[in-house]
Amino acid sequence: MPSSRFHLINRDFTRLWTGQAVSTVGDYVFDTTLTLWVATEVARGKPWAPVAVSGVLLSVGAAVLLVGPLAGVFVDRWNRKRTMLRSELVRGGLVAALLLFSLAHGLPVGLRLAGIYLAVFALNAAGQFFAPARFATVGAVVAGEADRARAAGIGQATTGAASIIGPPLAAPLLFTVGVQWAMALNALSYLFSYLAIRSVRVPASEASAGAAPRVWRELGSGLRFYAGHRLLVVLLAVSVITQIGMGAVNTLNVFFVTGQLHATSGEYGFISMAFGAGSILGALLAGRAVGLVGARSAVWLGLVLTGVLVFGYSRQSSLLTGVLLLTLAAVPAAVLNTAVSPLILGSTPSEYLGRVIAVFNPASQLAGMVSVAAAGWLAATGLAGFHGELAGLHFGPVDTVFAVSGLLVVLAGCYAAVALPRRSG
Incomplete structure (x- = not known):
């Protein structure tokens, strides 16, 4: 002990x-x-x-x-x-x-x-x-x-x-x-x-x-509480959008690293370690960040910064810069994930906390599972062989998925900035 x-x-x-x-x-x-x-x-x-x-x-x-x-x-x-x-x-x-x-x-x-x-x-x-x-x-x-x-x-x-x-x-x-x-x-x-x-x-x-x-009655009561609470609904929508974006990155990252970053499969471990290190750093800094700007701002700012950095990661062509960008992206991602907890705790009566978490976590996980399946299908079939140009930038199958994922996370941040209520109660 x-x-x-x-x-x-x-x-x-x-x-x-x-x-x-x-x-x-x-x-x-x-x-x-x-x-x-x-x-x-x-x-x-x-x-x-x-x-x-x-x-x-x-x-x-x-x-x-x-x-x-x-x-x-x-x-x-x-x-x-x-x-x-x-x-x-x-x-x-x-x-x-x-x-x-x-x-x-x-x-x-x-x-x-x-x-x-x-x-x-x-x-x-x-x-x-x-x-x-x-x-x-x-x-x-x-x-x-x-x-x-x-x-x-x-x-x-x-x-x-x-x-x-x-x-x-x-x-x-x-x-x-x-x-x-x-x-x-x-x-x-x-x-x-x-x-x-x-x-x-x-x-x-x-x-x-x-x-x-009374299981079904109280489950229905919890769902009605959740649906009628603006902050919880916005947090769930933001979480689902983010899971869709980041799930695609997690699914296809090994192909991006060995393809566009020109790294060996053995070097892929550096990317995983870098993201883990960035996540730990962001999680440890989260309390200070929330103390400075508040949980609400930490969520939407974290989303915007994460999305911008993921988009930047999608444009990289070397392992060194890729590791750097993904490490940086992990920091605000961890901060925003951490800031969600005090928002939920501060806005949910104790008697509903179990049901609120039991809605939030499965819905987020389901979004991640859908993202994994969709990303694999897009890279293997829907965007197979795709190559395009936009504003002087070249896009292939995997980096296109990553770029769209980054933009989705940015949009989630913009939505959170507008939709999250100023007060959590």
């Missing part, structure tokens, strides 16, 4: 963060190891191995889209600290069960894959209860727009750091000691998170449990 002498914002947030940091690293190790395990062992040598791997990602998406909105109803009625604790125990138990399942080597491949998909779905379904409960708890133990932005920034920076630390650990664990050790590590990370959360002091008004919810 963290020492009382070390506080990021306050004692309770520090303990929440400590649990998050350990469990997030465990999740990245587990996710990467699971992908490698399916690709290199479970479906080894099969022509449908890529489809088997994509099944893992589809299981994650299905949990978010199917369980997420309903989970928000229960989170708004249940004791939120207890919800987090039980979610961690359930997730730890599911990983332990998958560990035992992985030891059954004689099972048919189809049955092994079905077990993996079911476990991944259940893990992420439990996560749909944990995430909004944690979001609401952070809002309860951290007060003020600037500190809430700082808390969101620390959380985002932690996730970014885990995405850099976790995956490189996965391959050595899998190929030297086996997939079971990665699963054991993840199960222990959930136990650590459970112990950290257990020591958090939650205000009495947030800790009390409500009556059993």
